[in-house]
Amino acid sequence: MSHDHPHHHDHDHDHDHPDPHAPRKDLEDTPPTYHQALADAVAELLIEKGVFTGGDLRNTIEYMQGRTPELGAKITARAWVDPAFKAKLLTNAKEAAAEIGIDTGPAPLLVMENTPDVHNVIVCTLCSCYPVFLLGKSPDWYKSREYRSRVVRDPRTVLSEFGTDIAPQREVRVHDSTADMRYMILPMRPEGTDGMDETQLAQLVTRDSLIGVIEVSAPA
Amino acid sequence: MGGLDAGPVARTEHTFEPWENKTDAIVRLLSNPKSGPLMRIDELRRGIEDMGPGIYDELTYYERWIASVANVLIEKGVIHVDELGRKLEEVKARHTPASSPEH
Known part of the structure; x- marks a missing residue:
């Protein structure tokens, strides 16, 4: 889900495209x-x-x-199909990602695994630290006062606002990022995906599941 | 602000404008160890916190970033406030009616 490719114009869905051939006012013409x-x-x-x-x-x-959530999704899919890669990812994320040609950026990175017992979610209460090399620029809501204030105190309610209801017996861990440590979530592989290959699996993985505000669901 | 009271999370997103991508790149280049680094991410944050809560809420995300970058670079003597003022006038002059026949 990249916002940064104005040249990849998707004409399947209609926003306000009055006349694609009308003369366009150049950006330079508007006073900055x-x-x-x-x-x-x-x-x-x-x-x-x-x-x-x-x-x-x-x-x-x-x-x-060029940094988009597809990179985080690729890492996740590989971890789902390759236990040795997953073990390395959870202990040395930078080296594991480099093995499949992905640069995790200058800041140290920890990957936190979601399990049936633990659900993880990330935030940066101080500012907006985010695994930008694996997910691209963070969405506005991640940087909002509301998310940053509340997810550390009442994560279950915030998660439910994203439609994610975590069972009461499952622990929720909130990871507060800093300039010196970034986190990415390794979501759980959904049930009913046994026949899928790595590429198909990667397509199930969304940005928000790598932040930890939602879980990955199997295709309908 | 962790733990403070606040309302529900409004799930807004926007497409980044060219000047926002430029600001992001300036910060990356300045905080890269290859530049010294001239300005660390912690300094960016300190510059933003120095603005105080009033201005913090008035500015957008990348407005806070570029304002902090300018202040910290002036503080550190990397750029001088007078030359920044002159350069700002120069940038604005490029967009005045005289240089743009469409206006």
Whole structure:
């Protein structure tokens, strides 16, 4: 579920597309807000000072746009079919991900496994730390005051707002991320998926299940 | 804010604008050990917390980020407040009616 690919326009569902051939006002023609101008000004000053180059900036933007929940889903599906990979993932997530060519980013990462006895969910109460290298940019609600305040105190109610009801006998663990430690959830493989291969399994895994606010469900 | 009272979680999402992606990339480059790092993620957060709760709630997520980056870089002497002011005028001037015949 990537939001960052304006060129992949999906015309199957209709938003407001009045006339695709009408002349489009270029973004440059609208005066920037103060903060938009500030982003340009800071970027240009840092480039002039040689802190980084324009190429570094473009490459970083592109690289981060390529980070999507599909990466987290791929790791999850591999862990479901390969017990040795799963064991490694839970003890050394960075090395395990690297084995299948996935970069987990500069921050240390722990993968927490959901089991019939324990459900895990992540938050960052201080700011917005998130496994961005495996899931892409975090959704707005993850950074909201409401989610960050309440999920640590009353996780079961917050989870039920996402339609996830955790049985009372199942423990809920909330992992508070920091700049020095990120978490991703390894969801439980749903029942009735025995005949599915790794690629099909990966397609079941959603971003929200890797955050831990929902569980992965079997295809209907 | 962990543990404070708040209402239900509004499950909002939005598509990131180019300037938001740029701000995100600036922070990544500055916090990369290869740049020193010139600015750590903890410093970004401290810069945001310095804004106080009033401004915090008025600004959007990446507005807080770029404002914090500018303040911390000025504080550290990486950029000077006068040159930032001049550069801001330069950026804005590119978007004035004179340079854009469509207006």
